[in-house]
Amino acid sequence: MTISVSRPRFQGRVALVTGASRGIGLAVAERLVAEGARVCLTARSPEPLAEAVTLLGGAEHALAVAGKADDPAHQAEAVARTLEAFGRLDVLVNNTGINPVFGPVLDLDEQALRKVFEVNVLAALGWMRRARAAWMGGHGGAVVNMTAVAGLRPAEGIGAYGASKAALIHLTEQLGQELGPRIRVNSVAPAVVKTRFAAKLYEEREQEVAAGYSLGRLGTPEDIAGAVAYLASDDAAWVTGQTLTVDGGLIASGGGV
Numbered sequence: 001m002t003i004s005v006s007r008p009r010f011q012g013r014v015a016l017v018t019g020a021s022r023g024i025g026l027a028v029a030e031r032l033v034a035e036g037a038r039v040c041l042t043a044r045s046p047e048p049l050a051e052a053v054t055l056l057g058g059a060e061h062a063l064a065v066a067g068k069a070d071d072p073a074h075q076a077e078a079v080a081r082t083l084e085a086f087g088r089l090d091v092l093v094n095n096t097g098i099n100p101v102f103g104p105v106l107d108l109d110e111q112a113l114r115k116v117f118e119v120n121v122l123a124a125l126g127w128m129r130r131a132r133a134a135w136m137g138g139h140g141g142a143v144v145n146m147t148a149v150a151g152l153r154p155a156e157g158i159g160a161y162g163a164s165k166a167a168l169i170h171l172t173e174q175l176g177q178e179l180g181p182r183i184r185v186n187s188v189a190p191a192v193v194k195t196r197f198a199a200k201l202y203e204e205r206e207q208e209v210a211a212g213y214s215l216g217r218l219g220t221p222e223d224i225a226g227a228v229a230y231l232a233s234d235d236a237a238w239v240t241g242q243t244l245t246v247d248g249g250l251i252a253s254g255g256g257v
Helices: 023-034 046-055 072-086 110-139 159-178 206-210 221-232
Strands: 014-017 038-043 062-066 091-094 141-146 183-190 243-246
Touching: 014 023, 014 072, 023 038, 023 046, 023 091, 023 221, 038 046, 038 072, 046 062, 062 072, 072 110, 091 110, 091 221, 110 141, 110 159, 110 183, 141 159, 141 221, 159 183, 159 243, 183 221, 221 243
Parallel strands: 014 038, 014 091, 038 062, 091 141, 141 183, 183 243
Antiparallel strands: none
16 A cells, blocks of 8 residues: 655654554554654564564664563563664554453453453553653653444443453543643544454455445554554644544444444
8 A cells, every 4th residue: 555645744753553563553553654653563473573574664664573462571672672773752552452252241261351451451551651661751752542442332242352442441531631741642443444353253244244334344454544643643732532433434323343
């Protein structure tokens, strides 16, 4: 995809994007680099991360640090290496999320439930804590958390995931208040986006699922990347503690998640 922008909103700025080897995270990184940013990408596997760095133009534009998003040591390493390589950290995008369980919440394995909240909520908090301590607390910055429309209303089969995203939405509001005025904290809540992560929600029945959306289609990673770029940029300088729903009109049309 060729991205055309009228002005480089992130020229001279540095971003850290978690879960960025593919899908929404990679699309966000592409958008930020296209608008002038240098980025640190994180994900679990080194090989896809290396491919992503190459896609983004190499070491001049991007750095990869592999590890588990909920590992404090990995978080500390990624933030430290970002500062070492690029000298600052202006934007944090908490994109990593997991949904390893499906079914009624009360029937789910307790350990799996704990893992969902550890990765989707506590890890995001850890990344924000480290970004503030390393740079943003003294220089300012913007955080964008990736939530979901499942965090706004009940969703069959993915209630645990939705509950974790609801917690992250509240955390976004809380930290938007606590970290102002230096640090803005917002979130984006997508509906179903055509990624490998969400494939089970639409594969082999995409037209049927898309029929519930006012815009008649499912989302793309680029749709979400544009919303993230807005919230991370100075165009949203007077926006904090907010969740931007990007759902193709699903909620407005009364459709289910």
